[in-house]
Amino acid sequence: MTALPLISLRSVSRTYRTDGIAVTAVRNVSFDIAPGEIVAVMGPSGSGKSTLMNMIGLLDLPSEGAVHLEGANVAALSEDRRSSLRARSIGFVFQSYNLLARHNAVENVALPLVYCGVSRKERLARAEQSLQAVGMLHRAHHFPRQLSGGEQQRVAIARALIASPLIVLADEPTGALDSRTGAEILALFAALNRTGQTIVMITHDPGIATQCRRTIRLHDGELVSDETVAELLPRRSAAS
Amino acid sequence: MTMLQGFQIALHALRLNPLRSFLTMLGIVIGVASIVTVFAIGSGAQLRLQEQIRSIGANVLMITPGAVYQGGVRLKDGSKLTMTEGDVQAILEQIPEIQAAAGSLAGTAQVIHEGKNWNTTINGTTTGHFMVRDWQLASGRYFSGAEESGAGKVVILGSTVARELFAPGDDPIGAQIRIMKVPLEVVGVLDRKGPAQDDVAFVPLSTAKLRFLGSASNINRDSVAYIIAKVAADGQMAGARAEIESLLRQRHRIPAGQEDDFKVQDPAAAMEAQQGAIRTVALLLVAIASVSLLVGGISIMNVMIVSVTERTREIGIRRALGGRMRDIRLQFLCEALVLCLLGGAIGVAGGITLSMTVARMAGWVTSIDGEAIGLALAFSIATGLIFGFYPAHKASRLSPIEALKTE
Ligand SMILES: Nc1ncnc2c1ncn2[C@@H]1O[C@H](COP(=O)(O)OP(=O)(O)OP(=O)(O)O)[C@@H](O)[C@H]1O
Ligand SMILES: [Mg+2]
Numbered sequence: 001m002t003a004l005p006l007i008s009l010r011s012v013s014r015t016y017r018t019d020g021i022a023v024t025a026v027r028n029v030s031f032d033i034a035p036g037e038i039v040a041v042m043g044p045s046g047s048g049k050s051t052l053m054n055m056i057g058l059l060d061l062p063s064e065g066a067v068h069l070e071g072a073n074v075a076a077l078s079e080d081r082r083s084s085l086r087a088r089s090i091g092f093v094f095q096s097y098n099l100l101a102r103h104n105a106v107e108n109v110a111l112p113l114v115y116c117g118v119s120r121k122e123r124l125a126r127a128e129q130s131l132q133a134v135g136m137l138h139r140a141h142h143f144p145r146q147l148s149g150g151e152q153q154r155v156a157i158a159r160a161l162i163a164s165p166l167i168v169l170a171d172e173p174t175g176a177l178d179s180r181t182g183a184e185i186l187a188l189f190a191a192l193n194r195t196g197q198t199i200v201m202i203t204h205d206p207g208i209a210t211q212c213r214r215t216i217r218l219h220d221g222e223l224v225s226d227e228t229v230a231e232l233l234p235r236r237s238a239a240s
Numbered sequence: 241m242t243m244l245q246g247f248q249i250a251l252h253a254l255r256l257n258p259l260r261s262f263l264t265m266l267g268i269v270i271g272v273a274s275i276v277t278v279f280a281i282g283s284g285a286q287l288r289l290q291e292q293i294r295s296i297g298a299n300v301l302m303i304t305p306g307a308v309y310q311g312g313v314r315l316k317d318g319s320k321l322t323m324t325e326g327d328v329q330a331i332l333e334q335i336p337e338i339q340a341a342a343g344s345l346a347g348t349a350q351v352i353h354e355g356k357n358w359n360t361t362i363n364g365t366t367t368g369h370f371m372v373r374d375w376q377l378a379s380g381r382y383f384s385g386a387e388e389s390g391a392g393k394v395v396i397l398g399s400t401v402a403r404e405l406f407a408p409g410d411d412p413i414g415a416q417i418r419i420m421k422v423p424l425e426v427v428g429v430l431d432r433k434g435p436a437q438d439d440v441a442f443v444p445l446s447t448a449k450l451r452f453l454g455s456a457s458n459i460n461r462d463s464v465a466y467i468i469a470k471v472a473a474d475g476q477m478a479g480a481r482a483e484i485e486s487l488l489r490q491r492h493r494i495p496a497g498q499e500d501d502f503k504v505q506d507p508a509a510a511m512e513a514q515q516g517a518i519r520t521v522a523l524l525l526v527a528i529a530s531v532s533l534l535v536g537g538i539s540i541m542n543v544m545i546v547s548v549t550e551r552t553r554e555i556g557i558r559r560a561l562g563g564r565m566r567d568i569r570l571q572f573l574c575e576a577l578v579l580c581l582l583g584g585a586i587g588v589a590g591g592i593t594l595s596m597t598v599a600r601m602a603g604w605v606t607s608i609d610g611e612a613i614g615l616a617l618a619f620s621i622a623t624g625l626i627f628g629f630y631p632a633h634k635a636s637r638l639s640p641i642e643a644l645k646t647e
Contacts, residue, residue, distance in 0.1 A: 058561060059640050080564045087562020098557045098644065102256055113561035114241055120248075159561070 006166055006198055007056055014051050027221040033200065034155035038193040040209040041202045043218035047197065048173055049202045056200060057090050057169045058082040070176035087115040091160025093170035097152040099144040106131060106140040109159045130158040134188060140181040151180035157188060170201040186211055198228060241567040246289045246574035253575060254533025264543045265538020268623060272584045272616045274529035276591025280520035281598060284517035284605035289515050295437040297373035299474055301481055303467040306503045318476065321463040322501040328467055334487060337480040339472050343369035343464030345448050347515060351441055353405040353417040361440045362419060364448020367381050372470040380413045382429030383444050391446040396428040398440040420612035422451045478507060505626030533619055540579055544572060555635055569636035576628020577620035584620030588613050
């Protein structure tokens with residue numbers, strides 16, 4: 001890889017301690033992510049995928065080792081600085097969408113910009129652009145309960161994209177959707193990646209993983225494989 | 241996130257649950273409304289007292305009839321006129337601290353001028369009365385010596401009586417008015433002193449006795465109903481009072497051990513004491529109202545804690561999307577503040593309405609001052625900050641990962 005890594009993990013471990021019992025969710029994991037990559041993270045349930053994702057997303061810190069974002073050790077940053085970086089540099093997409101039920105689509109999409117100090121007028125203008133990019137502008141003033149799962153996930157993706165983040169982190173973004181809708185969401189991610197957006201996506205679905213150039217596999221918190229394919233397989237049809 | 245955004249988010253959240261928001265702020269509403277009302281009534285009462293104190297004049301002692309014994313039976317205070325013009329003379333001449341003194345006889349009567357007539361207090365007295373009360377003339381003159389000794393047919397009008405009897409352009413000086421069929425010439429009109437004071441007409445004491453009260457059987461030729469006396473300086477009040485008491489006991493031949501047949505009062509001091517009592521009662525009521533504010537604060541804290549728990553996931557989402565701990569704290573603090581401020585504003589409006597209703601229905605003077613409103617609002621802001629801080633702090637300390645996992 002020639003480009004400077006966007007994210008780099010060096011011997012990262014994360015151990016949870018509850019009532020004297022230590023659970024190591026991630027153990028000695030190292031890898032880099034370069035700008036423009038799309039990476040699938042796979043592994044059985046409980047293998048540490050979400051824990052890993054939380055550390056990449058600056059929501060959590062490693063117990064050992066170091067996570068670097070654009071060369072800076074995130075553990076050395078203040079809590080406030082990590083929060084600001086989440087607003088500006090990281091876009092989260094969750095399995096359960098996590099839209100605010102009491103705000104409409106455009107307000108949900110604009111939310112990260114509240115924490116970037118952007119004026120309300122500009123927030124809403126940019127949120128509309130972002131909704132346009134995921135094909136949801138016509139539902140801008142609908143509330144989450146008025147939208148289907150796939151539509152909510154599109155709004156959530158628009159929200160993740162609004163601050164033009166360095167990286168989009170998606171934790172099983174299609175996990176709650178039927179395969180057809182899931183394929184549409186996946187196509188959206190693929191299209192975003194073609195415009196240069198770096199994406200890391202947790203998935204259980206091997207079919208989805210084959211759409212990504214690079215796949216990282218975890219097992220019991222350890223990295224068991226990290227494969228990059230030269231050529232993507234032809235896209236599977238949604239019906240199969 | 242700015243304060244303004246915090247308030248916008250807070251308003252949005254509170255609008256979604258208007259009934260709950262209103263019930264939450266009810267304690268604050270009641271507390272603030274009570275404080276504003278109590279202040280309005282209390283400061284109204286104080287204003288009225290202060291006006292009365294001013295209208296009496298500074299350093300004035302008032303001597304009224306006291307208990308009288310007739311055949312061993314104690315009669316009601318004031319049932320017999322025990323003071324005389326001789327007492328007035330003696331007080332003036334023998335007590336150096338007394339600058340001026342005057343005796344008065346008073347009653348009510350109809351005063352008539354051409355087509356107009358007006359029922360008012362007729363006070364028979366001497367020019368000394370106006371000196372004691374520092375009461376200046378708006379026009380004309382006081383009584384002359386000849387008028388005072390010779391039952392002159394002259395009258396000095398209080399400003400209310402002058403207004404009622406004469407048209408605005410008319411000069412009352414020199415005009416003839418009639419009181420109980422006696423024609424009198426208006427020689428003076430007094431300055432305004434206050435609504436309760438200005439409704440009066442003064443005639444010379446001798447005129448009152450000879451022409452109006454001649455038939456009253458219980459009145460001795462020399463009697464006066466009360467005496468007012470002006471003491472030269474504030475510090476001499478107590479001394480002058482003691483001297484008047486011993487002088488009058490001696491003149492009235494009251495044996496040692498028997499009750500005085502007169503009372504010497506310091507009306508300003510009595511009113512100041514009353515003012516102090518009003519202040520004490522008002523403070524007590526404010527203390528009670530503060531308890532309501534406290535209960536209101538606790539209720540806000542309670543609802544905020546529930547709200548933080550209910551909205552844990554929202555907090556997790558906001559933290560993941562870049563909200564700093566202080567942004568979350570500000571958001572919930574703003575909610576508590578908005579509740580308290582809104583409650584405070586409603587309370588102020590309610591308090592103003594309530595005190596105006598009290599003023600109308602009970603006929604009390606009330607006065608709403610900015611200070612009381614400012615104090616009430618400051619109280620409610622303080623309540624919001626104090627009781628909002630803990631829930632807001634709790635919200636800000638939530639781990640974003642844990643918060644995102646909750647349902
Ligand atoms: N707060 C915590 N305290 C203790 N143990 C935890 C905590 N969070 C996660 N774990 C443990 O860490 C391990 C990895 O959890 P993680 O959520 O990362 O798995 P995952 O790969 O995302 O699983 P899934 O596919 O089911 O989402 C699990 O064994 C889990 O029990
Ligand atoms: Mg997971």
